[in-house]
Amino acid sequence: xxxxxxxxxxxxxxxxxxxxxxxxxxxxxxxxxxxxxxxxxxxxxxxxxxxxxxxxxxxxxxxxxxxxxxxxxxxxxxxxxxxxxxxxxxxxxxxxxxxxxxxxxxxxxxxxxxxxxxxxxxxxxxxxxxxxxxxxxxxxxxxxxxxxxxxxxxxxxxxxxxxxxxxxxxxxxxxxxxxxxxxxxxxxxxxxxxxxxxxxxxxxxxxxxxxxxxxxxxxx
Amino acid sequence: xxxxxxxxxxxxxxxxxxxxxxxxxxxxxxxxxxxxxxxxxxxxxxxxxxxxxxxxxxxxxxxxxxxxxxxxxxxxxxxxxxxxxxxxxxxxxxxxxxxxxxxxxxxxxxxxxxxxxxxxxxxxxxxxxxxxxxxxxxxxxxxxxxxxxxxxxxxxxxxxxxxxxxxxxxxxxxxxxxxxxxxxxxxxxxxxxxxxxxxxxxxxxxxxxxxxxxxxxxxxxxxxxxxxxxxxxxxxxxxxxxxxxxxxxxxxxxxxxxxxxxxxxxxxxxxxxxxxxxxxxxxxxxxxxxxxxxxxxxxxxxxxxxxxxxxxxxxxxxxxxxxxxxxxxxxxxxxxxxxxxxxxxxxxxxxxxxxxxxxxxxxxxxxxxxxxxxxxxxxxxxxxxxxxxxxxxxxxxxxx
Numbered sequence: 001x002x003x004x005x006x007x008x009x010x011x012x013x014x015x016x017x018x019x020x021x022x023x024x025x026x027x028x029x030x031x032x033x034x035x036x037x038x039x040x041x042x043x044x045x046x047x048x049x050x051x052x053x054x055x056x057x058x059x060x061x062x063x064x065x066x067x068x069x070x071x072x073x074x075x076x077x078x079x080x081x082x083x084x085x086x087x088x089x090x091x092x093x094x095x096x097x098x099x100x101x102x103x104x105x106x107x108x109x110x111x112x113x114x115x116x117x118x119x120x121x122x123x124x125x126x127x128x129x130x131x132x133x134x135x136x137x138x139x140x141x142x143x144x145x146x147x148x149x150x151x152x153x154x155x156x157x158x159x160x161x162x163x164x165x166x167x168x169x170x171x172x173x174x175x176x177x178x179x180x181x182x183x184x185x186x187x188x189x190x191x192x193x194x195x196x197x198x199x200x201x202x203x204x205x206x207x208x209x210x211x212x213x214x215x216x217x218x219x220x
Numbered sequence: 221x222x223x224x225x226x227x228x229x230x231x232x233x234x235x236x237x238x239x240x241x242x243x244x245x246x247x248x249x250x251x252x253x254x255x256x257x258x259x260x261x262x263x264x265x266x267x268x269x270x271x272x273x274x275x276x277x278x279x280x281x282x283x284x285x286x287x288x289x290x291x292x293x294x295x296x297x298x299x300x301x302x303x304x305x306x307x308x309x310x311x312x313x314x315x316x317x318x319x320x321x322x323x324x325x326x327x328x329x330x331x332x333x334x335x336x337x338x339x340x341x342x343x344x345x346x347x348x349x350x351x352x353x354x355x356x357x358x359x360x361x362x363x364x365x366x367x368x369x370x371x372x373x374x375x376x377x378x379x380x381x382x383x384x385x386x387x388x389x390x391x392x393x394x395x396x397x398x399x400x401x402x403x404x405x406x407x408x409x410x411x412x413x414x415x416x417x418x419x420x421x422x423x424x425x426x427x428x429x430x431x432x433x434x435x436x437x438x439x440x441x442x443x444x445x446x447x448x449x450x451x452x453x454x455x456x457x458x459x460x461x462x463x464x465x466x467x468x469x470x471x472x473x474x475x476x477x478x479x480x481x482x483x484x485x486x487x488x489x490x491x492x493x494x495x496x497x498x499x500x501x502x503x504x505x506x507x508x509x510x511x512x513x514x515x516x517x518x519x520x521x522x523x524x525x526x527x528x529x530x531x532x533x534x535x536x537x538x539x540x541x542x543x544x545x546x547x548x549x550x551x552x553x554x555x556x557x558x559x560x561x562x563x564x565x566x567x568x569x570x571x572x573x574x575x576x577x578x579x580x581x582x583x584x585x586x587x588x589x590x591x592x593x594x595x596x597x598x599x600x601x602x603x604x605x606x607x608x609x610x611x612x613x614x615x616x617x618x619x620x
Contacts, residue, residue, distance in 0.1 A: 057576075059576065059577075065580075065581055065583065068579070068580055068581075069580045069582065069597055069600075069601060071578075072548065072578045072579075072580045072601045072604065072605065073597075073600040073601050073603075073604045074604060075604045075605060075607060075608030075611075076578070076608075077546070077576045077577060077578045078578055078579075079549075079567050079571070079577060079578060079579035080579055080580065080581055081567075086568075089568040089571050089572060090571050090572070091572055091574065094571075094574045
């Protein structure tokens with residue numbers, strides 16, 4: 001499978017860029033205005049707020065009670081819930097997009113979660129830290145210990161991230177469950193997209209995280 | 221003989237109470253025989269009246285109206301002195317200038333429920349057919365009946381769509397009934413510490429309370445007004461049992477522990493040695509001064525019968541199919557009367573209906589009563605939810 005051409009960031013107004021995270025701006029750029037979105041693992045609602053500024057009907061699920069209450073206190077439609085157990089309660093095709101941002105690696109059953117995302121939503125946007133990133137490899141190869149980075153500072157014994165994968169692993173999972181990649185991006189350490197069109201192995205080495213716009217493959 | 225003190229008699233006479241029942245110290249809407257209230261039990265209640273309070277002004281396009289639905293033993297006196305007790309309104313912490321429900325922004329309505337005893341028609345009212353107090357001749361009312369009556373009141377006030385319906389406990393049940401029965405009239409809903417059905421345990425506690433009232437010889441098969449008695453002991457015991465369910469083990473322990481009441485050592489009697497006993501007795505006896513025993517029977521019954529899914533073929537999501545109302549569901553961690561699991565079941569049903577729903581569980585050890593207390597996290601959520609609903613409804617900054 002080849003990487004499709006990297007599309008320009010749609011609709012990101014420059015005056016907004018400073019106030020939102022680069023990866024959020026990228027994700028928001030993948031969502032068509034006026035659509036209905038579920039953000040799974042929405043944290044304190046930063047991405048939902050960004051989507052709201054674009055007239056997108058956003059809802060959220062968040063595991064931590066503090067996160068949920070902060071979201072609700074911002075006027076966002078967020079419920080307390082768990083990606084592993086609560087997605088089953090949503091009906092098919094309930095959303096245009098379901099977003100799973102930096103959460104896949106913390107789920108107990110990533111494959112089931114991914115399947116649910118594309119059952120509930122016509123499209124899914126998934127971002128995750130790439131364990132094939134060169135700094136990770138270097139720490140394991142040279143340091144001989146489990147990698148820790150600026151974005152993933154937890155030690156192996158207290159991390160919530162139990163299912164790390166590389167960009168290559170993720171692409172293989174998508175193939176295995178017949179999920180089509182409409183768009184793929186690799187981001188550098190600062191959340192900026194690697195703009196050039198490159199082969200997978202380069203992204204897998206130099207992408208700190210991967211962001212994928214997914215849709216159902218044929219027969220799903 | 222071992223010493224024992226009983227619960228004191230009420231300081232208010234039966235005459236005082238019946239006056240507030242018929243001529244409440246609030247606004248009253250009278251509905252004559254051409255506008256009966258059709259009840260679930262098959263009876264048309266007519267004529268009837270609804271006592272209500274309002275705070276703030278209705279704006280020009282009638283888009284800033286908020287209905288508060290009160291809980292079992294509360295009433296329409298949300299944010300003014302209570303005419304019987306002289307105490308502050310029961311939700312002044314939530315309703316007032318600068319508070320989440322600000323009368324400078326919103327037109328706030330609260331009506332006494334049908335079956336209540338603070339001015340809306342109930343078992344303590346006079347039955348026009350006999351000229352006597354209704355007593356047990358009053359038809360059994362349900363939560364849907366209460367909401368139907370509120371809808372008639374809103375018609376009378378010229379309000380088509382509510383910006384929000386908000387309430388806790390039995391009030392939350394009414395909120396849910398509003399969204400199930402009149403979804404197009406409810407722009408947003410804030411059900412707090414409630415459930416879509418009354419659980420077996422809750423029915424059991426209510427039955428305990430009712431049996432306590434009916435076991436009091438002064439109850440006189442519900443005809444105590446005519447016989448010049450009041451079943452104050454039975455009602456006080458019912459209130460004491462109820463009050464325990466509104467608190468939590470942790471809250472009781474923090475408030476009272478095993479501390480003694482005005483004494484160092486136990487008296488080896490059945491006097492109120494412990495502070496918690498003294499507190500419960502006070503709760504029981506002060507309740508009797510403001511509440512009608514028969515009304516307590518009717519309103520607890522209304523809650524027992526409540527089951528939204530049961531009214532929709534056993535499938536809760538069907539009750540909310542295609543609903544456009546914005547929901548904010550709130551529960552409290554230590555509430556064991558309406559535990560978070562009940563709110564979660566509601567949220568799942570709303571998700572299945574693709575409703576726009578927020579759900580927050582608030583950490584507190586204060587039990588079910590937390591919705592009436594100073595819980596800033598809850599106020600922040602209520603304020604933000606109302607503001608976002610107001611914005612979505614097109615209220616200007618001045619309106620809210």
